[in-house]
Amino acid sequence: MNANICHTSAQRPLKVGILGGGIAGATVALRLADMGIQTLLIEASSGLVNGPPICHLHAGGNLYREISDQQCLTLLRQSIASVRAYPNSINRRPTVIATPITDPGDAEALLPRLKQVAQEYQRLVDEDPANKVLGEPDQYYRCYSREQFEALATRPMPAHAECQDDWLTPLAHHLDPATLKFPLILVQEYGWSLFRMAATATLALNTAPSCELHFHTRATRLEQWPDGWTIHGTNQDGQEQPFKVDFLVNACGFRTGLVDDMAGYRRQRLVEYKAAYVARWQTSGDWPEVIFHGQRGTPNGMAQLTPYPNGVFQLHGMTDGITLFKGGLAASCDLSAQPRLPQPYVAQLDNGWQTPDIEVRTQDAIAHLARLLPAFGKAQVGGKPLFGAQQIPGSDPSLRAADVSFEGNHYARVEIVKASSALTAADRIVGRLAELGWLEMDEQPLSPSLALTESQDAAEVEQEAIRLARERGYPDELALTMG
CATH class of the missing domain: 3.30.9.10 (D-Amino Acid Oxidase, subunit A, domain 2)
Known part of the structure; x- marks a missing residue:
């Protein structure tokens, strides 16, 4: 699916803000930046894809006897x-x-x-x-x-x-x-490989002209407007900075509920x-x-x-x-989504x-x-x-296949349980933006392949993965290629 970006006015293009640079937020940013959509990603830590222990592709879900065949x-x-x-x-x-x-x-x-x-x-x-x-x-x-x-x-x-x-x-x-x-x-x-996933996203988004990355920055307050949001962020030096976006993606992983609370939404x-x-x-x-x-x-x-x-x-x-x-x-609970x-x-x-x-x-x-x-x-x-x-x-601890949910016309929360669901969540967000008239899409489905990652050199990705593993205090072997 190719996309031509529709401007919200004659003055400015669509801008999407993403809170969280884990596998969910990084993948949404990759999809949007690959399409040329102006993307702002805010991450509290020093880098991308730095979260739960990912090691298994789950291509068929055979680890889980209790889940449905459909999952x-x-x-x-x-x-x-x-x-x-x-x-x-x-x-x-x-x-x-x-x-x-x-x-x-x-x-x-x-x-x-x-x-x-x-x-x-x-x-x-x-x-x-x-x-x-x-x-x-x-x-x-x-x-x-x-x-x-x-x-x-x-x-x-x-x-x-x-x-x-x-x-x-x-x-x-x-x-x-x-x-x-x-x-x-x-x-x-x-x-x-968690570290080669992190390296893939890091190399791609650092060179993507339409993606703006802010590390060591945490959202502390959200203001909702009829046409979008203002994200009030604070960096590691205590400096505050406002970011105005048209559409907000909550991709904060296990802290997703904290952002829901700031946005005024309840979610079980x-x-x-x-x-x-x-x-x-x-x-x-x-x-x-x-x-x-x-x-x-x-x-x-x-x-x-x-x-x-x-x-x-x-x-x-x-x-x-x-x-x-x-x-x-x-x-x-009833008092908090977190x-x-x-x-x-x-x-x-x-x-x-x-x-x-x-x-x-x-x-x-x-x-x-x-x-x-x-x-x-x-x-x-x-x-x-x-x-x-x-x-x-939800409330079912056996759920393994989940992706994204929406609130109103300017807010999405990514709710993946397994990393393999992240691209589906990103594509559903693109579909939502098209429904709202932000994008004009042709009839073809989105290709899973991304120009930002398809052209990467495998050796360069591995070297960046080794650097990230060392920086985070893990053995090089977790970054090395097998097979």
Whole structure:
């Protein structure tokens, strides 16, 4: 969809203000700036995409047995579009879905959904060959019986994975099949590099002539006018500055409710505080991501092992002692659209983690994986956690596919739960601006590909990602390209 910008008057063009430079705000800014729309982005921190621990593309939603098939299909479509918008941010390695015998679930329960997702992926590729970003559609997933898995254990460890069997061989060498239900499922749900996403947005928006960036700046007051808003911002030196915009986008992540309160809008939502942990484990072979299903919030909660180069792994464990936190799920109330997290979690969000907390919870995460993968017990703490709070619109904590909602003619709030929904939110905002007469659009749908990111050099993105990882105190490996 091409767009010709309609002026609101003879004197000035449309100007969109975005509060928040996380994955939501950065993606909206990329879409608008790519179209030549004057965009103002205000971010309280020092850079873009500096939020919750993103590591998994969710191209099919197979981590979540409890969500609907429709949510999974939505996540697939959104993930494909996101890969095209952030072409240098993907780690191309599969995910293995394993069901331990301690889990009450059926290992075959995902198969009808997987068939649906694979069919939809094939349809999307038939519709546009550029959508083939997850490998061949007929290889989207593959099931392994116990006999096939045991046969892989007799093979030598491949130095590099060149086929599906090669990806599963490291697991076959380290897992006892007696501890698992079969089949194991290998699926083309790729990884996302948080730091290469941040680098993509940073390089693109720093050079976009229509985008104005203000870091270390926080909105302190909003004034609504018949034709737009005045954002009153304060920078790190305490200096105040007003910004006049025609349309305001609230993309403040878990702090979205604070902006809703300033704007005078009420909205029901949840906020959940989460963390993922960084470990080092020297092992051989190219590892897939591994999901050991389990009942959320119990000692046997889902365990997630996400590989990066050079023996670095990111760990999730869906228990209150690891990724989840006691009292870490908070709801809004009648007096405020902003849920109130317990003060210790707010302090961690504002000031970072103390070393004892890093050591204890990372070791607990390692032990949680070692229950199922005993050799992983030799892993060591590899750095500070990736952490943040996730907003969930409404009152259903299992919701995973959400994008944007609107108030009046001059306000949008981005309410993504997963990063792959950000481009959908941006496109819906473009559609809203067209409905209001700000833009003239042709009949073609918006392409997921962005000129600002499509032309980027992969090596340059990786170097910027390494710089950001170091600046934020994380290992280089989290920025390096896999696959």
